[in-house]
Amino acid sequence: MTKDPYHHGDLAAALVGAALEEVRQVGAEKVSLRGVAATLKVSPSAAYHYFPDKDALLGATGGAVFELFGQRMQEAFESISGDGRQAVEGRLSALAMAYINFARDEPHLFRLAFGAYCVTPIGDKFMDLSEAGLAGTLLIRALDDLQRLGVIAPEARQHGEVLCWSAVHGMATLILEGHISELAVPALLDAIRFALAMDGKVA
Amino acid sequence: MTKDPYHHGDLAAALVGAALEEVRQVGAEKVSLRGVAATLKVSPSAAYHYFPDKDALLGATGGAVFELFGQRMQEAFESISGDGRQAVEGRLSALAMAYINFARDEPHLFRLAFGAYCVTPIGDKFMDLSEAGLAGTLLIRALDDLQRLGVIAPEARQHGEVLCWSAVHGMATLILEGHISELAVPALLDAIRFALAMDGKVA
DNA sequence: GACAGAATCTTTACATTGTTCAGATCAATC
DNA sequence: GATTGATCTGAACAATGTAAAGATTCTGTC
Numbered sequence: 001m002t003k004d005p006y007h008h009g010d011l012a013a014a015l016v017g018a019a020l021e022e023v024r025q026v027g028a029e030k031v032s033l034r035g036v037a038a039t040l041k042v043s044p045s046a047a048y049h050y051f052p053d054k055d056a057l058l059g060a061t062g063g064a065v066f067e068l069f070g071q072r073m074q075e076a077f078e079s080i081s082g083d084g085r086q087a088v089e090g091r092l093s094a095l096a097m098a099y100i101n102f103a104r105d106e107p108h109l110f111r112l113a114f115g116a117y118c119v120t121p122i123g124d125k126f127m128d129l130s131e132a133g134l135a136g137t138l139l140i141r142a143l144d145d146l147q148r149l150g151v152i153a154p155e156a157r158q159h160g161e162v163l164c165w166s167a168v169h170g171m172a173t174l175i176l177e178g179h180i181s182e183l184a185v186p187a188l189l190d191a192i193r194f195a196l197a198m199d200g201k202v203a
Numbered sequence: 204m205t206k207d208p209y210h211h212g213d214l215a216a217a218l219v220g221a222a223l224e225e226v227r228q229v230g231a232e233k234v235s236l237r238g239v240a241a242t243l244k245v246s247p248s249a250a251y252h253y254f255p256d257k258d259a260l261l262g263a264t265g266g267a268v269f270e271l272f273g274q275r276m277q278e279a280f281e282s283i284s285g286d287g288r289q290a291v292e293g294r295l296s297a298l299a300m301a302y303i304n305f306a307r308d309e310p311h312l313f314r315l316a317f318g319a320y321c322v323t324p325i326g327d328k329f330m331d332l333s334e335a336g337l338a339g340t341l342l343i344r345a346l347d348d349l350q351r352l353g354v355i356a357p358e359a360r361q362h363g364e365v366l367c368w369s370a371v372h373g374m375a376t377l378i379l380e381g382h383i384s385e386l387a388v389p390a391l392l393d394a395i396r397f398a399l400a401m402d403g404k405v406a
Numbered sequence: 407g408a409c410a411g412a413a414t415c416t417t418t419a420c421a422t423t424g425t426t427c428a429g430a431t432c433a434a435t436c
Numbered sequence: 437g438a439t440t441g442a443t444c445t446g447a448a449c450a451a452t453g454t455a456a457a458g459a460t461t462c463t464g465t466c
Contacts, residue, residue, distance in 0.1 A: 011443085027319070029232070032423060043445050045426080054424065114380055116230070116314065159394035162387055163370060170373025171365070177317055184365055191362035195398030214414085235452060246416050248454080257453065 012050040012060075014040055019061040020109070027108040028058055028117065058117045065106075065113040070134030072102050077138045088145040089198060093189055095138055096168045100185055103172035110176060114169075139164060146198070156196040163195060215253040215263075217243055222264040223312070230311040231261055231320065261320045268309075268316040273337030276301050280341045291348040292401060296392055298341055299371045303388055306375035313379060317372075342367060349401070359399040366398060 008014065018036040033054045037044045051057040076098030080090045103110040139161065147157040171188050174180040193199065211217065221239040236257045240247045254260040279301030283293045306313040342364065350360040374391050377383040396402065 029319075033425090034423065044424080045446085046444050048425075049443065111319065114376070114382070116232075116380060155397065159390075159397045162374070162391045163366075163394040163398060165383075166373035166377065166391055167366060167370040168373065169377055170369035170371070170375075172373075173317070173376055174369065174372055177319060179317070180368075187362075188365045188369055191366040191398075194358065194362045195366060195394075236454090237452065247452090248417085248456095249415050251454075252414065 008040065008042070011040070011042065011046060015047055015050065015057060016060050016064050019057055020064055023058075023061060023065075023108050023112050024106060025108070028061075028112045028115070031058070033057065055117065058112065062112045062115075062117045065109045066133060068109070069102055069113055073098050073135045073138055077142070083145070083149075085149050085151055088142070088149055089151065089193075092139075092142045092146065092164070092192075095135075095142055096164070096189060096192070097185075099135065099168045100172045100175065103176045104182065107176050110172070114173070136165070146196070151198055152196045160196055164192060167192060211243065211245070214243070214245065214249060218250055218253065218260060219263050219267050222260055223267055226261075226264060226268075226311050226315050227309060228311070231264075231315045231318070234261070236260065258320065261315065265315045265318075265320045268312045269336060271312070272305055272316055275305050276338045276341055280345070286348070286352075288352050288354055291345070291352055292354060292396075295342075295345045295349065295367070295395075298338075298345055299367070299392060299395070300388075302338065302371045303375045303378065306379045307385065310379050313375070317376070339368070349399070354401055355399045363399055367395060370395060 015036060018039045019031060022031045022036055022039070033047055034044045036057075037047055047057060051060065073095060076094040077091055080087050080094055082088075143152070143157050143160045143164070146152045146160075147154060152160065167188060171180065171185065175182050175185075218239060221242045222234060225234045225239055225242070236250055237247045239260075240250055250260060254263065276298060279297040280294055283290050283297055285291075346355070346360050346363045346367070349355045349363075350357060355363065370391060374383065374388065378385050378388075
């Protein structure tokens, strides 16, 4: 077995794991440091040897959620194989659906990851999707494929990054907070296809 | 002077006002019921005669923020007069900018209004912008005007509702949480113009 | 104008929380 | 085997949300 830096294993990771599970169930606002410590049968003070305060623990938890989110996005991306037009188009939709589904299935986790607790530092470029994690990279690949196949024009490819990212994220949060019905998702997917002029004009 | 239902005036409204101010400064998470009561020189328990708990007070405060947000949107809409193409196009941009600017200028208020505290009930229709408050109505008017002038096609008009709303809201929250730079805003506005095919083909 | 009752607010109290700090326990090194 | 450093516990403190009971002020009626 691996090293035993503390009596029970790796407390830092265990705390994040327990916090993630509690956030998933009740939401970050209702998570108490004492509670997650108790589930690990550990004194509340023990957490302070790994995190300066509760917010730091939640921040780390948000980071873990972000990784989980990236995994889901990658699964969605890889769920469709092939280089044909249908596959490439399907991949963009699959990404969008996975994004929105994650927000719907795990609202508390989504809020934590994309909320105030996890401030992703922005790089020097005004918008570098690759810095936005795996999800951004996958979107770039999907759009590149679409342009390579001639499904979308270079101009659409260029505008696609902001447009897709903003629109999908916006709809995800609007659904999450109850400002729009989930039934609007197909309409958004249609709108994106329309916006990128993916209306089947190219073989 | 108006009625004096309590010693200081209208405590319910005063509480919401004080809470709004505190939320504006430090954010909803760090607002304490006792604190807002103290700023009004009122006992903490007094608040419980008007709101069942702290969340209810914050919910009402979020409602007030929503109204404020609607006012800002209306000001933006009315800041551009005229029925010409330039005016109508400008109104759409002005709405988008006002939306994003509100999020940037009042991040804590925006988070409260569009966050978990204020769950707007969704009507029967899968997406009724008018139920989303004043902002939705104004977007509808802007899109209608664009179509009437022939700046956008009926299909673009139809897709514009979800697309504009989602994209602008998404960018606002992405900027708010630090996932994207504010410098991406012009790119989004361009992308929306491109998406709706407002590229100057029509006089 | 006085009084009853309702509305409004205060006082007190309690449980829970984040956080600190001094000390106990354990692991590994010399 | 003693020392040292890391790891965790225990007790304690201040702040918070909230409940219950009592005090105060207003309102309307006789």
